[in-house]
Amino acid sequence: MKLIDPHNPPALPDLEIYYEPEFIHPNRSEQLYNYLLKEVRWQHDKIRVFGKEYDQPRLTALYAKKGLSYGYSGIRMASHEMLPEMRLINRRLQKEHQQTYNAILLNLYRTGADSNGWHSDDEPELGKNPSIASISLGERRIFQMRHKQHKEMRFKFWLETGSLLIMSGSTQHHWQHQLPKTSKAIGQRINLTFRYLIDQSTKG
Numbered sequence: 001m002k003l004i005d006p007h008n009p010p011a012l013p014d015l016e017i018y019y020e021p022e023f024i025h026p027n028r029s030e031q032l033y034n035y036l037l038k039e040v041r042w043q044h045d046k047i048r049v050f051g052k053e054y055d056q057p058r059l060t061a062l063y064a065k066k067g068l069s070y071g072y073s074g075i076r077m078a079s080h081e082m083l084p085e086m087r088l089i090n091r092r093l094q095k096e097h098q099q100t101y102n103a104i105l106l107n108l109y110r111t112g113a114d115s116n117g118w119h120s121d122d123e124p125e126l127g128k129n130p131s132i133a134s135i136s137l138g139e140r141r142i143f144q145m146r147h148k149q150h151k152e153m154r155f156k157f158w159l160e161t162g163s164l165l166i167m168s169g170s171t172q173h174h175w176q177h178q179l180p181k182t183s184k185a186i187g188q189r190i191n192l193t194f195r196y197l198i199d200q201s202t203k204g
């Protein structure tokens with residue numbers, strides 16, 4: 001798969017990605033990483049894929065506005081209240097990218113054996129054309145993308161520590177992404193994905 005510079009993404013159909021390498025300053029990203037590793041209430045869920053149960057190959061946690069939950073792969077995650085550091089980042093995303101998010105799904109990849117398989121973030125509570133802002137801390141990992149209809153349209157890039165990736169427009173309709181395993185001995189990585197969840201409890 002072709003390695004690209006995400007700062008200069010290829011002009012491909014239905015693809016809207018924005019990448020900023022040092023959204024979190026290098027000094028700050030180590031601090032933030034250690035803080036989140038310790039303070040986040042990491043959980044290890046089982047997921048259901050084609051009727052079979054598996055241990056998810058990573059730890060996760062959901063922090064969101066009170067009352068919101070998030071369901072995917074046969075699980076529904078209860079949420080915790082956002083930590084002050086999370087609110088600060090959320091406010092920056094609002095100010096610098098004019099995006100409103102009310103939930104953060106966090107992932108902890110403990111080793112190179114932890115991963116996140118091919119998927120689109122297209123759950124009903126995300127609505128149509130969601131904007132998803134993803135922040136990376138700790139070990140850098142490869143991120144792959146492929147078009148759902150045109151399988152030859154695929155590429156990968158590094159998600160560096162402190163970086164911000166925003167996927168928006170119709171990207172989730174037409175593209176899938178994954179964070180593959182690696183056999184290399186590497187450190188842990190924390191990922192925060194900011195999302196806007198439509199409150200399902202108020203929908204008829």
Ligand SMILES: O=C(O)CCC(=O)C(=O)O
Binds near residue numbers: 105107134159191
């Ligand atoms: O860890 C990553 O960078 C990807 C996370 C992701 O795709 C997700 O949580 O939906």
Ligand SMILES: [Fe+2]
Binds near residue numbers: 119121
């Ligand atoms: Fe995703």
